[in-house]
Amino acid sequence: MLEGKHILLGLSGGIAAYKIPELIRLLVKAGAEVRVTTTANALQFVTEVTLRTLSGHTVYSDVFASVNAHATEHISLPEWADMMVVAPATANVLCKMAAGIADDALTTTFAAMRKPVIIAPAMNDKMFASPATRRAMNELAQWTNITLLDCAEGPLACGTNGKGRMQEPEYILEEIYSAFTPKTLSGKKVVITAGPTIEKLDPVRYISNFSTGKMGRALAQECRRRGAEVTLIMGSMSAREMCEQAVTAFADADMAILSAAVADYRPEEQATTKIKKQPDTTEMTLHLVENPDIAATLGEMKKPGQQLVGFALETDHELEHAQSKLVKKNLDMIVLNSLRDEGAGFGCDTNKVTLLFRDGTQKNYPLLTKEAVAGIILDNIKLS
Numbered sequence: 001m002l003e004g005k006h007i008l009l010g011l012s013g014g015i016a017a018y019k020i021p022e023l024i025r026l027l028v029k030a031g032a033e034v035r036v037t038t039t040a041n042a043l044q045f046v047t048e049v050t051l052r053t054l055s056g057h058t059v060y061s062d063v064f065a066s067v068n069a070h071a072t073e074h075i076s077l078p079e080w081a082d083m084m085v086v087a088p089a090t091a092n093v094l095c096k097m098a099a100g101i102a103d104d105a106l107t108t109t110f111a112a113m114r115k116p117v118i119i120a121p122a123m124n125d126k127m128f129a130s131p132a133t134r135r136a137m138n139e140l141a142q143w144t145n146i147t148l149l150d151c152a153e154g155p156l157a158c159g160t161n162g163k164g165r166m167q168e169p170e171y172i173l174e175e176i177y178s179a180f181t182p183k184t185l186s187g188k189k190v191v192i193t194a195g196p197t198i199e200k201l202d203p204v205r206y207i208s209n210f211s212t213g214k215m216g217r218a219l220a221q222e223c224r225r226r227g228a229e230v231t232l233i234m235g236s237m238s239a240r241e242m243c244e245q246a247v248t249a250f251a252d253a254d255m256a257i258l259s260a261a262v263a264d265y266r267p268e269e270q271a272t273t274k275i276k277k278q279p280d281t282t283e284m285t286l287h288l289v290e291n292p293d294i295a296a297t298l299g300e301m302k303k304p305g306q307q308l309v310g311f312a313l314e315t316d317h318e319l320e321h322a323q324s325k326l327v328k329k330n331l332d333m334i335v336l337n338s339l340r341d342e343g344a345g346f347g348c349d350t351n352k353v354t355l356l357f358r359d360g361t362q363k364n365y366p367l368l369t370k371e372a373v374a375g376i377i378l379d380n381i382k383l384s
C-alpha cells in the first residue's frame, strides 16, 4: 500500500511516544521508508537505538550533532519526505508549531515542511483543554497541508480519565493511507452490506453461514479512503433487519455494494423458549419461509444515477448463475467468486474475482488481497 512512500515521523516528549515504534513497524511492513526526527525530550521516552533500528536510518534529534551528514537535515528531510507525521504532538510542540517557533530538530524540520502533515496530539486532559492548546490546534487545523487528528478519550497516564490520548498506531496508519488516496468518491454516499445474517430458531440457536465480513469491511475502508460517506450494515442481524436498514440508507445514496451473505430462508416460527428434545422421535423438521432479497428490493427501488453492485459466491455453473442474478436483481455489476478457487471466499484475506457487467462484458482477476479487490471493484464503478 505504501510502497516507495517516504514518511517522516516527528516524535515529541509525551508518554504516548512508546507506541511509535509500533507505528514504524506498521509503516515499514506496508512498504514505506521511514525516517525519524525527535525533540530531545522524546528520547527520554523511547530510545534512539529503537527508532534507528526500526527505521533503518539515523535519527535526527540534535541540530548541531556531528553525526548529521550535513548541517541542513531540517531542509533535506522535508524534501525527501512525501508526508510528515507528528506523533505524539505534545501541547508544547503544538503551540510551537502553530506559532512558527523552530528551536529544535523536530520544530525546525516542521517549519520547512510544505507537504502533507498529519498531527496526532497527546497530552493530559487539562493541558488539552488549556486556551493556549485550543488556540494552537484551531490554528493548525486551518493549514491546508495539515490533517489534525482529534485526541481519544480514556485512561490517561496521569491516572485520570479524559480526552487527551493519542490515537492508536493503526488509526494513524489508516489516516496515512487515506491521505495518499485520491478523493474520487468525495461527496458520495455509499451503503455496504457485509457479513452473515442470523435467523433465530429460539433464544439459544440460530441458522447462519461462514461469512466473516472481511470483504465488506475492506470495501468500506477503501470507500472511506476515497472520501465517501459510508454506511456499513454489518451482520450479525436477521435478513429482515438488514433489509430494513439497507432500504433506508439506499434512499439517498449514490451506490450500494451488497457483499453480505444473506440467508434465503428463515424459520417460520421463532420459539420464545428453548426448543426441547422430543422424547419419542429421532427426527425434527424445521419449516422455513423465504426472506426478503435485499439486492432485488434495492434493484426495484433504484433511481437513475444510483449504482447497485452485488456479489455471487458460487460452487458450480459460476458464470451462468452470476449473469442471471445480475439481470434478475437489476444490478449494474456483480462480483463473482467461486468456492472452488483456493484462497477465495469466507474468512481468508484474499479473493479471486470476476466482474460481470450489464453489457455482457466480464473481467477476470488473479488471487489478490481483499483490500486490492476492493480497489478494483470501486475502480470499475462509474458514478455521475
Ligand code: C5P
Binding pocket: 193, 239, 258, 259, 260, 261, 262, 263, 264, 291, 292, 293, 294, 295, 296, 309, 310, 311, 312, 313, 325
Ligand atoms: O441469490 P444470491 O444470494 O446468491 O445473491 C447474492 C447477492 O444478493 C449478494 O450481493 C447478496 O448480498 C445479495 N442478497 C441479498 N438478499 C438476499 C440474498 C442475497 O441482498 N436475501
